[in-house]
Amino acid sequence: MTADISVVVPAHAEGRILLPTLRSVRAAADVAGESGIRVELVIVADRIDEETRRVLDAHADSATLGDVELQVLEVDNGDLGLSRNDGIAAATAPVIAVLDGDNLISTRWLIDGLEQVRAHGDRTIVHPETIISFGARHTRWDLVAGDAPDFPPGLLAAVNPWDACVIASRAVFETVPYLYLPPTLGLGPEDWAWNLETLDAGFTHVVAPRTAMFYRVRPGSLLAAHGDNLLPPVGFLSSLDRAEAALNDARLFPRAIPRTGRDVFREVVPFPVRRALRDTARGTRSVARRVVRRIGREGAPIAPVPSAIVGEEWLHHEWAAANRLEPEVPFPRADAVARYSPWGHPWGEWDRERAAAYWGMLRAFGGAPDFLFVCPWVRTGGGDRVMLQYIASVRRTRPDARIVLLTTEPDRSTRLSEVPEGVRVVELRDFLSRHVDREWMVSRLLPQLFTQAAPRTMHLFNSTVGYDVVERFGRVLSRKIAIFVSTFVLDRTPDGERTSVLFYRHPRFLDPVQAVLVDSRAFAETMVREQGYDREKFWVQHQIVPDLPMVARASRTISDSAPLRVLWAGRFDLQKRLDVLADVAEEIVRRGLPVRIDYYGEAVMGDPDLETHLARLDAAGAVRHPAYSHIGEVALDRYDVYLMTSEWEGVPNTLLEAMTVGVPAIAPLVGGVGEVLDERTGYPVERFDDAGLYADALEAVLSDVEQSRDRAQAAHDLVRAKFSVEAFDEGMESVPHYLDGLADPEGEADAVSPEEPEIRFVADDETLRFLASDAPRVLMFAGSAGYANYGDVLQHKNVLRQWAESAPDRTPVSVFHVGSAGSPEHLAALRDWYRTRHIVFFHRPDEEIPEWLAPTPSAEGAAWPTHVVGGGYLNKEWGPGYIAVIDAMADQLGAETFLFSGMQIDDFIVPHIVDFAERREVSAFGTRDRQSFARVRAALGDRAAHTFDDLWEIISAWEAAPPTPSDRPFRLGLHINASGYVGDDVIAHISEMLGEVLQRHPDARVTLLNAYDDRRAEVVDTLAALRLFDDTFPFATFDVVDLARISLETAPGEPTPEGVARLDLDAAITCSYHTAMTMNALGVPAFLLRRSAYYAQKAEIFGLPDDFATFIDAPERYLKDFAAEDAERRAWTARLAAWIRGESVALGEPA
Structure with missing residues (x-):
């Protein structure tokens, strides 16, 4: 006879914990059998391990399962969703129950769930009333029906309200099969995706009263493996109708919603954090990390449930029955129940605000855009203007495209009026609230929105939020979206730290990025040379300079009464170096030159010395003017020279604008300036901070005005040829995948199939x-x-x-x-x-x-x-x-x-x-x-x-050089790894430590230890790192021991390598765990630099002090004795040798 209900249980590596699951199915089947209901069990053996096979062989029989009909289906999926699908296809009953192989069901789950399906029809999905977790977590999760009066479906944008333990008709699973979503794809979890798809297909979710499932929580469970994953594209999360319904659902907003924008931001985020958040948009990644730590990940408050299961005798009965099957389920006495906390429905303010933010942003997007541009804000910066040029180019070349511009920082955009017509502008600041913080934006809100909206092309400009999303989820997003990023200059903080949104990134950060679009070769070369990025990832796309006519300038005599008029324009910030302009103005006065400086601008990012600079300029006769938004607003025929004093730049807009209208330019050769300015097109200055060189250039203009006009004409011709609208659009057409997206984004599904x-x-x-x-x-x-x-x-x-x-x-x-x-x-x-x-x-x-x-x-x-x-x-x-x-x-x-x-x-x-x-x-x-x-x-x-450690047998056999006289100079071993993953400011900290050494041992000698011989540019070991000291390395001479080469050329069991044998050191500084290990094995105490939590973990074994000064005062105190570890290693290698020989030996250590 055909079964009435089939229970599908995928199995993989459960081992003996599969047995309580089987026994719970038997118990539920026995209860169902009393009413004449026949139960089938389909075990889907997906690449099961030996222990799980042993349990199946021993217990998948009538002694364990009674009258339950059994199928064991062998598959090779390596995926839970596919295995469920296979089990459902093999099942014989019209109704299917899905159960994971480590959970238990209550005795009435099968009969009551089946009755719910029969009562409500084939479009019903049944869930247990409550889920009791055990193992690594103790919570009670009361489930709610999808049509419950107090349950808003829009919550599914932020939470998954139902577990995978369900009962439904076969037709449900055939209509909506489970997706292939292994954790390695970055998509999941499959049960949340299935719940969304079934809701979207119109199926009803109900609960079976007085039923329970007992959910085993294992440390590092598959659920945790999916924790940082994204839901796959599903219709429910991309529907504008759903968004509108959610935002108009009073159940999602049980009270007044906070105000949006800056006021909310000021209410919920302390001032130091607001300031740091603004800093992140300027590329100060280390500050961004502080912000995340300060804001943190706020946990929803949890209150304990009552200490007894009052009025729920059925649950006490089922709970006790589960304990008899699996003792790890706590027996439901009062003290055990008191340790349980509620979770889930009713969902709190935390989840409702996050769901509302998602739906609000989806509605603001207005549907799936073809192009998504992401930037911190739209303000006065040159980078903002370049971004608007990209948007305008898309509008010209793809006039029917849907374009969305997303700003990600809390500061208000001041120039949205310049955004091309027809572009939707969405400001993330309007969706901030107490529970919608930066971490959640990066970890869920934005990547989920991008996945569901699926723009054809996404282009990020200097947005640390956007860059963080790509760094974390780029591999998943790039399956459907052509991702581009842009940044143009290296910034510098007031205390001298160089910053960029490209700093401190994962070594493979650019893998999912189609191209980094920049405006200068110089910036690209800097990133390749200093950060090790792939040169082929960078694409130089010159910006557009407005086609302005050459200014008409009548010949005139320069004199004190009719001085040479100089134009300076820019933000009053650190980059533009108003202090250098003041130096130039004072040098002009000192030389008595007939020159007047007119400077235009406004303070943007703040400078504590700004008033001093302004006072100096005023004293030197310079004239201040308000900022302008476009050079056409200035009467350019009044000016004879354009002057720039920036410390760093890309290819600056103002310089190009001055060149295009024929104003001779004087500018320092920083960033990409040298790509347009040379002795033929203007007056380049070798050092940005040398006022004398600027004054020399001004004297050159004064001495030969005609030559300055010839150079201005050449500059105009250059800009018109390379920086026109036509040249920009032509360049954009040639950028692979930019305008038309990925060639076959739907075909990308093949890349995530098991066969590819x-x-x-x-x-x-x-x-x-x-x-x-x-x-x-x-x-x-x-x-x-x-x-x-x-x-x-x-x-x-x-x-x-x-x-x-x-x-x-x-x-x-x-x-x-x-x-x-x-x-x-x-x-x-x-x-x-x-x-x-x-x-x-x-x-x-x-x-x-x-x-x-x-x-x-x-x-x-x-x-x-x-x-x-x-x-x-x-x-x-x-x-x-x-x-x-x-x-x-x-x-x-x-x-x-x-x-x-x-x-x-x-x-x-x-x-x-x-x-x-x-x-x-x-x-x-x-x-x-x-x-x-x-x-x-x-x-x-x-x-x-x-x-x-796996190298211990080699280095523990090495012998160091014999001791030398104690009156010789102190000898220090030094290993440096300045690669990004080691931590921040490695060179600065090494310099400080070397200073500490020389303070105590002025005649110290150093031996450099090179531990990497690596062709990859991102690896910056000792010899490569020396150039990063900028002439501040305090040792003019040094010895070098190439440990990398020694490791290649030596073999286990050989005598101590010559380079190692002659090491005669008193102490070592190292950025390498294995170099520190080797030094200790040779009798040399070593201080391991730890600029990250992972390196702190490496250093723990050595028992080092927190500060280097303590170490270097008496390094001999910190020589590690590895006798205990050596004994453990010997025991391990003995077990390993026996195991390799095929002997029956347990390699692990019994608890």
Whole structure:
């Protein structure tokens, strides 16, 4: 007979916790059976691990399940949504119950849920009345029907009101199947998306009274893995009708809504934070981080529930029954219930304000735009004017396009009247409220809005909010949206810090960006040279200069009564250097030149010395005028020279405007000025702050007025040729994907399908032949990825040695990044350095592949052990990308049993590790530090192991130089890593520490320790970092020990390398964990610089003081003794050797 209801349970890596789920299905089926209801259980075994298979083999039988009809369906999806779909398709009943493999249902859930479907019809989705969580969290979640009087559907823009545990007719699931949304795609969670799609399809959500589900919360659960993901595009969240209905729904606004704009911002954000938020728009990223910390992530207040389940005897009964099936569910006595807190309905002000902000912004967008421009504000700056030129160009070349301009900062825009007609302007400041803060804007509101609105092209101008969204979610957004960014200059704070919205970004920040559109080659080259960005990402697009006629200027005699008239125009801020203009005015007076300066402008960003500068200008005879918005407002025929004194620029508008009307220009060669101004087109000044050079240029004009006019004519001709409207529009047509978006955005779905991997592998002919054979092997992945990182290279070599000694019949295959491949000759060097013949290179679809490498063959049916070698790369910065590579090794190279060792991890990466461990067979996850071990222990239990460091056997065998006389000069080892991920202001802090050393040891000598030999521009190690000191490095001579080269050329078991053996040091400063480890192993105390939380975690093992001064006063006190770690390491390597040999041994450490 056909079943009445089928329960679909996907299984993957639940192990023994699957058994309570099966038993709860049996208990509910027994109750349903009393009413003649037949129950079928469909277990979808999706890449299940050995432990889960053992549980199924032992308990998926009548002894456990009674009369429940059983199907076990084997699939290879690696995705919860697809597995649910497969189970539903295989089920035989007309009504389906969906249940996750680690949760429990109440005894009446199946019968009462089925009765609800029969009573309300096939368009009904049934939820339990309450969800009781257990394990890592204790909350009670009372669910509410979708048509409840006090439930506004618009809340789903901010919260997911229903769990995935549902009962519905088969027709519901066939109409709205679950989406393929694994966490690695950055989209999800699948149950929230399904709830939205079913609501949009018109299905009704109801609750079955007196039913419950018991929800297991595991540390680092799949839900947490989806926590930073975005919902996929769904009709519910992009509907303007939904937006209008939500905003007119009184249930979403139970009280008066706060005022919008600046008043609200002032009410809810303290002044120091408001000031810092304004700073973020100017590129001061470090201040932005302070803002996030100050504003924080405010938690919704939670009150405990009563200490007894009053009036709910049914719940007490079901709760106690669940405890009998799974003791981890607390028995519902009063003290246990008292620890529970309510969650969910009724949703509070926090969620309602956020939902209202989403719908308000969607309505303001007016639907899906073709082009979305994002900027801090529209004010007086040159960058704002350039942005308006881009918008105007789109309007000219694509007149029917829908354009939205979004401003992201709380300051009011003052020049919105200049926005081209027909452009929708949305100011984020109008949607700020107490609970709609910057963090939520970046983490949910804006990325969700961009995903749902899906503009064809999105262009960001100097908006730190927008840049933060792209940095965090660019990989997801770029599947549908062509993303462009623009910024034009490096700013400087009053205390001297250089800033840019491109600073402090993730190393792969620009990967999802089509191009960085800039206005000068000089700025692009600076970003490439100093920040390591890819030159090919930068596209120079000259701005438009209005086509103004040359001014008519009659010949006249210059004299004290008819002086040379000089025009200066700009904001009164640090960049424009009003103080230098005052220097020039005073130099003119000192030389007695017949020159008068007229300066136009207004204070914009504030300058504590502004009044002093203005007083000096007034005393020197300069004349102040109000700011103008366009150079045409000035009587230019009165002026003989345009003067600029900026410290930094792109290609400034005012300079170009002066050149186009034929006013001779004097300007410093900063930024992109030299691209338009030379001795042929004007009067370039070599140093921006040398008043004498400006005065010399003015004297040159005075001595030969005709020559100045010839130069002005040449300048005019240059600007007209390169900076016209026609040239701008022609340039825009040539920018790939800008005007017409991605060629086939819908086709991008292929890129996220299971059949089209984002990570691919290639190898040379020799390794391809080996991979195609049946020869036994071990796959290896390490953090060096083929690049010469001292510590990671030695770790990889050490693990290669361990496998060679314990399993000589297995051939190692190392996996490196394709960027490290170089040439066939370099591959030969890699093989020689690593003492391994076979190397496979991973790459992403958009990366260039050398022609001598070819795709690896299919590894279907293969099952090779895989060792993931230690390091500090599994963190927020790089972890998801590396896990994606390791994951792909299973699908494409035949990796099966995974072993991790020597890892340092942070909290961010734990959900990704859990997700991986649920889908793959992980025998052990070893860590090098205690913080990481605690995280892994909580997430993976007995599979956690404290393995210490994977290079320990190598460096602990090295011997340092014999002691030298104590009366010799103090000798310091110095390693510098100025790469962005190390932290802020590394060079400044190193300089301070070197000053502390020299204060105590004036005759100190230094030995530079170079730990990276890396072709990647973003890696700035010791030798490359020296140039960043700007001639302030205090040592004229120094020795160099190239640890990177030593790591490549040495092998485990060889004598101490010569460069290491002759190290004679009293102390070391280092930015590298492994360099600090090596120094300590050699008997040299080392101070590890820690400018970030992750580096502080690295430093914890060394027991260092917080301040360097304490350390350098007595460095010998801080020499770390690794005896305990050495003992733990020896125990681990013994277990590892036995495991490699195939012996039955547990690699993890029992709790």
